[in-house]
Amino acid sequence: MKYHNSTQDNNSTSAADFIKFVNNSPSPFHAVEEAIIRLKEAKYEEIKECVSWRGKLKKEGKYYFTRNRSTIVAFAIGGKYEPGNGFSMAGAHTDSPCLKVKPISKKVKEGYLQVGVEPYGGGLWHTWFDRDLSVAGRVMVETEKNKFEHKLVKVERPILRIPTLAIHLDRDVREGFKFNNEVHLTPLIATVSNKLAENNEKHHPALLDILAQELKCKVNEIHDFELCLYDTQPSTIGGAYEEFIFSARLDNLMMSYALLIGLINSTKNISESLCDDSNIRLITLFDNEEIGSTTAHGANSLLLETTLRRICSAFAEPGYDTIFEETIHKSFMISADMAHAVHPNYCEKHEENHRPQMNQGVVIKTNANQRYATTSVTSLILRQVAKKYKVPLQDFVVRNDSPCGSTIGPMISANLGLRTLDIGNPQLSMHSIRETAGTKDVDHAIKLIKAFFEDFAEIDRNITVD
Template structure:
C-alpha cells in the first residue's frame, strides 16, 4: 500500500472512531473484510491451521492472529484503543443559570485547556432492556455538534494569559442547551432510534464520551502533518491493523489493541488483564508448546513518542530528541518504564535497515519523569521479549494532536517485514 492510500485510510479511521468501542467495531469490520474468522470467548474454540481469527472483549479491545500452527515465532503488535477525554457521569444533567450542562469526569491525563470553545459531540455505548426483557447494548454517535465549553472572557479573568488553571469539577462542563425541558433518556432513545433501534423498554447504564467534531486533516505547506483527535493511540491501532491484514496467513503474527492504557491498564480489557494470555493459551493449549512460542516471539509495543517541540526544545535530551517525519522512534528507559533492551532493539533495527527505513531514539531527560506504555506490562505478564516503539507526536493528550505524514507508513513497512 502506498503512502497516500495509507494516510487517506487513516483519516477515515480516525473520524469514524470517536471512542474505543467504535475503534474496535471498525477494526472488526476490517478483519472481516480481510478474511479473519470471528471467535467468541464464551464458545469452545476449534482452530484450524492456516486460518486467520479475531476476538473482542468488552467491545473495546480486540485481538487478531494468524494460525500457521507449525511456526511458533510470532511477531506481536500491541497498541491501545483509548484516549484521554471527558466522560459523562451517571447522573450527568445539571440545570442551572438558564442552561443545561453535563457533569463529566476527566479520563486519563488530558490537557484540559484545549477543550474550551470546541464544537463537541457525544459517542459511546448504551445498555438497555428490550421488550423481551433481554439486556442489549448498542453504540451511538451523535456526530452533530451538540455542546460547547465556552471560555471565560478575559475581561472577567485578567490573569487568563498568565496563570490560568482549570477546575475539573466546575470549569469543564459542556453546555448543551438553554431549553430546561431537556430529557436525557429521551435524547438517548432518539439516538438509538436513529440507529434503527426502537425496542427499548428501559435504559440502563451508558459509557459516553465527548469528542471534537473537527475532522482529521492534512496540515502544513506540503501536507507535512496529520492533525486529529486521538492520534494517541489510534495512529498505532491503524498501523498495526493494516500490518496484519497485509500479510499471508502462513506468517505467524498477532495484533492486540487494549483498552484503558491511559488509566493504568488494570481491567479485564486492559493490558494488565488476562485477555492476551487467555487467547494465547487457547491457541497453544500444550504448555511446552505455549512456552516455546512465548520465548521465540517478539512483542512490539507501539505507542506515540514525544517529538521535540520547536518552541520548547529544552524539554528534550538533545541527543535523544525525535523529529517529526524522520521515522519511528525506539523508546528506552533505564528504569524499565519502557521494555526495550539491546536484543529486541537490534532485531527491530535489523529489519528497518534492510528496508532502508529511518529510526530514531528517545530517552527522556534524566531530570524529568518518564511515562510508560503497555510494553512493560505485557512483558511482565506474558514473559515475552518486548520493544517499545512509537511515532513522533506534538501536543500529546490534547484534544487535537499532530503527527508526521511520513512516519506511520514507514512503521507499517517495518512491521510487515519483521520476523521474530
C-alpha cells in the same frame, strides 16, 4: 498552484485511510468496530472466548475476537507452525484521554442545562474549552422485553460546549489559565427555556432524546450507556506541503491502525510469507491503557496470557505440559504507542541527542529505569527488520531531569517474561484534543510491522543470547 510531491503521494493512501479510520473512531468501541470491518474484508474469522477453540484453529487460518467490544485480538497461524513455536506479536491501545458522561449527568445552573462529565486519563483539559463537542460510545438498548443489545452511537452534530470565561471578567488569565475540573469543566447542552417537559432522574431529556433519535428507539428503551465526549471537527491532512495530520486521538489510534494494517497486509490472500511462517502472528489492541490497564480488558489483565495458552492448547498433544513456557521464550512483543516529536518552541525539554522528528521514521523508545521495555536484544531484532526493508528509525530517551511516561510494554514483559520493545510514531501535542503527526510516518509504521511479522522468526534464529 497546488504543491506536488511524488514522495508524499506514495504515502497519501495510507494517511488518507487512517484519516477515515480515526474519524470513524470517536470511542474505543468504534475503533474496535472499524478494526472488525477491515479484518472481515481480509477474511479473518470471528471466534468467541466463551467456546472451546480445540479443533477450530487451523494452520494458515486467520481469526479475531473482542472483549468488552473495546479490546480486540487478531491472529494468523503460520503454515509451518508446530506446537511450541513462537508468537510474533504487537500491541497497542484503543483508548485516549477524554471526558466521559457521568452515571448521573443532569445539572441545572443559572438558566442552563449542563451535562456532568468525568475526566478519563491525563488529558490536556484546557484544550477542551471552546470546542464543538458531541458524544459517542455504546448504549445498552432493550430490543425485546428483558433482552438487551450493545449498540454504537455517534452524534455527529455539535451538541455540547465548555465555554471559557471572558478576559474582561478574569484579567489574570493572561498569566495562566487555571480552572477546577469539577466546577469549570462542565459542558452546556441547552438553556432551561428549551427544557423538554419529559422528566428523567439521571440525565436531561435533551440528551436522551438525541440518543433515541440516533438509535431509532424509544427513550425508555435506553437502559445505560458509556459515552465519550469528542471534538466534531474532523481529522485532516494539513500543512503547506500536506506533511501533517491534524487530529484527535492520534495517541494511540495511529499505532493501533498501523498494527492492524500491518498484520492484514502480511496475510493478504494467505500470502506466501504466512504459508512459510513457523510462528503465529498476533496483534492485540487493548482498552484502558490511559488509566493504568488494570481492567478485565486491559493489558495488565490475564487476557493476553490466556489467549496464548488457549492457542497453544488447541494444537498441543495431551500431556505436553510445558508448551506455553517453551513458546514464551521463542516469542516477541512490539509495544506500539505514540512518541514525542521534538517541539521547536520547547526544544530544551528534549535530550540533546534524542530529538525525533515527524516524517523521519518510527521511534524506538528506551529508558534505563524500564519505563519502556526496550533492551539491546529487542532493539537489535527490530533494527535488522528495518534495515532489510529500508524503514527509517529514530531513538528517544527522556531527559534525566524529566519524568518518563510508560506503556503496556513493561507490564506485558514482566507478567509474561516476554522479550519486548517499545516503539511509536513521533507526534506533537500529545493528550491534547487536537494533536499533530506526520503523514509519511503512517506508512513507515505499517511497513515496519508488516516486515516484522514476515521476518521475525528467521531473524530470531540468527540471534544467540544464552
